[in-house]
Amino acid sequence: MAAILSIRDLRKMYDGGFEALKGVSLDIEEGEILALLGPNGAGKTTLISTVCGITTATSGSVSVGGFDNVSQFRAARALIGLVPQEITLEPFTKVLDTVTFSRGLFGKPANAELIGSILRKLSLWEKRDSRIMDLSGGMKRRVLIAKALAHEPRILFLDEPTAGVDVELRKDMWEIVRELKAGGVTIILTTHYIEEAEAIADRVGVITGGELLLVEAKEQLMARMGQKQLEVQLAKPVEAVPEALSQHNLQLVNGGGGLLYTYDTRAERTGITTLLNDVAQAGLVLSDVQTRESSLEDIFVGLVSTGGDSKGAAEGDAA
Amino acid sequence: MNWTAVATIYKAEMARFWRTFLQSFISPVLSTSLYFVVFGSAIGSRIQEVDGVEYGAFIVPGLVMLSVITQSISNASFGIYFPKFIGNIYEILSAPINFLEVVAGFAGAAATKSLFIGVVILCTASLFVDLSIQHPVAMVAFLVLTCLSFSLMGFIIGIWAGNFEQLQLVPLLVVTPLVFLGGSFYSISMLPPVWQTITLFNPVVYLVSGFRWAFFGQADVPVLLSLCAIGGFTLACMAVIWWIFKTGWRIRA
Numbered sequence A: 001m002a003a004i005l006s007i008r009d010l011r012k013m014y015d016g017g018f019e020a021l022k023g024v025s026l027d028i029e030e031g032e033i034l035a036l037l038g039p040n041g042a043g044k045t046t047l048i049s050t051v052c053g054i055t056t057a058t059s060g061s062v063s064v065g066g067f068d069n070v071s072q073f074r075a076a077r078a079l080i081g082l083v084p085q086e087i088t089l090e091p092f093t094k095v096l097d098t099v100t101f102s103r104g105l106f107g108k109p110a111n112a113e114l115i116g117s118i119l120r121k122l123s124l125w126e127k128r129d130s131r132i133m134d135l136s137g138g139m140k141r142r143v144l145i146a147k148a149l150a151h152e153p154r155i156l157f158l159d160e161p162t163a164g165v166d167v168e169l170r171k172d173m174w175e176i177v178r179e180l181k182a183g184g185v186t187i188i189l190t191t192h193y194i195e196e197a198e199a200i201a202d203r204v205g206v207i208t209g210g211e212l213l214l215v216e217a218k219e220q221l222m223a224r225m226g227q228k229q230l231e232v233q234l235a236k237p238v239e240a241v242p243e244a245l246s247q248h249n250l251q252l253v254n255g256g257g258g259l260l261y262t263y264d265t266r267a268e269r270t271g272i273t274t275l276l277n278d279v280a281q282a283g284l285v286l287s288d289v290q291t292r293e294s295s296l297e298d299i300f301v302g303l304v305s306t307g308g309d310s311k312g313a314a315e316g317d318a319a
Numbered sequence B: 001m002n003w004t005a006v007a008t009i010y011k012a013e014m015a016r017f018w019r020t021f022l023q024s025f026i027s028p029v030l031s032t033s034l035y036f037v038v039f040g041s042a043i044g045s046r047i048q049e050v051d052g053v054e055y056g057a058f059i060v061p062g063l064v065m066l067s068v069i070t071q072s073i074s075n076a077s078f079g080i081y082f083p084k085f086i087g088n089i090y091e092i093l094s095a096p097i098n099f100l101e102v103v104a105g106f107a108g109a110a111a112t113k114s115l116f117i118g119v120v121i122l123c124t125a126s127l128f129v130d131l132s133i134q135h136p137v138a139m140v141a142f143l144v145l146t147c148l149s150f151s152l153m154g155f156i157i158g159i160w161a162g163n164f165e166q167l168q169l170v171p172l173l174v175v176t177p178l179v180f181l182g183g184s185f186y187s188i189s190m191l192p193p194v195w196q197t198i199t200l201f202n203p204v205v206y207l208v209s210g211f212r213w214a215f216f217g218q219a220d221v222p223v224l225l226s227l228c229a230i231g232g233f234t235l236a237c238m239a240v241i242w243w244i245f246k247t248g249w250r251i252r253a
């Protein structure tokens, strides 16, 4: 598949001399959902703003659907919809007006039917004549999404769309994202909720301190970095890990009712067969066996605390 | 040109005007009436005539200019400062539009509003004095150009301003004195010779003079010079705005 968004060695030095992006390169394929995961201050918003034309890059290039985002900004920006991190809406306007405004701003002819369907999909139709200032925070966020979708973008940026929203809205948001993907829209979302990346992303990029540490398919990332745990539940509890099993580095869990074995899915041999043989040899009776995969969160915390010169990374809240 | 985008910005800006329509209408009517009561009747009865024109009528062009200039600046500067302040300027910055389209929308709407107010003042004034307009086309041209150029200047001030105080500062400290000292309420020939020269450095003099010529056929400075002055001022503002968008000064980090 062709890259719909191609970022090459993008650097951003803010006026104060702070380098928020230290040479980011990234290709995003048409129709995928990419989650950019990183702590506060990692450079996620700066990256998005630079692609969209809100900040100017210090060096590097961005190509959107084959169009350079500076020299061919009209064609490039026409493809992009942006849902900003902060709720920035004019308080006195009405929902329908502000969403219609967004479409016009992109030079698209009025299309009341389309705007109506967007509002309905986002449960905003009943509120179409309400002023922004009379809406709840969650509703305002929906309005921001509606505005970003009003010109039918091919690429949608969602900058921390679920930060500070309730669980219900978050689930709704994921549903909307999946629907958009089904309609062929490419989605890049930033988040510091690992759960979010895990739930909806096809690929995950980890960014910290202005550097992209890695970008990988979610499953692959989890398999590559992941550790699995095997819990052997015993018919009769033991007081300590039997001597015969000491080589396996087991942990006693459930007050002696289970043995926990941690292994690396990357290893050639997981050692499970040997372990189970040894357990039987030791005369223990199994009642059940369970495996658990480590979550993206475990991986992420591991990466950020070891990766790069993570001065700022350690301070950010990663959850 | 992305005309749809221009029209979209223009309409959204005008919507704010309609929301406060009564205010926009009543305040110029009221202040004009007050000027006529104070200057036209109280003082004017002692001044009689300036350059052969009845004083009450003589101040009308200056009065219109004063309001139109102040309104253009405050409308346009507020119009662009507000989205900067709220943060929804992100939409304008990330839309497929160039600086000309943004300016056409914002300054166009601001100019429309002040033009409207200028017309309201003219109508109000005609209730108090006999107004004859000798060069109507030139009058309209001067009026429109003034609305436009000072809306452009307001746009620049709105981008420059970092807070609401600064937004008020330039109009208060620079523009109001220039307008009052620009011959709005007197003819330059009434000043001592030294001041006649100094006053020629005030750009507003050329505007008021040209505008007054359109009414009464008399001017302090040649009309062509007035036209050049306002044309030059418009171009200078456009150049500054072009530079602002090119460098992103105060709008793009």
Ligand SMILES: Nc1ncnc2c1ncn2[C@@H]1O[C@H](COP(=O)(O)OP(=O)(O)O)[C@@H](O)[C@H]1O
Pocket: A014, A015, A016, A018, A020, A038, A039, A040, A041, A042, A043, A044, A045, A046, A047, B253
């Ligand atoms: N306009 C700006 N001027 C100077 N520094 C900035 C500006 N915007 C962001 N930064 C800095 O750049 C870094 C990255 O910020 P940001 O992109 O917002 O991170 P994230 O979105 O990942 O939380 C932060 O250290 C932030 O303080």
Ligand SMILES: [Mg+2]
Pocket: A044, A045, A046, A085, A159, A160
């Ligand atoms: Mg951010």
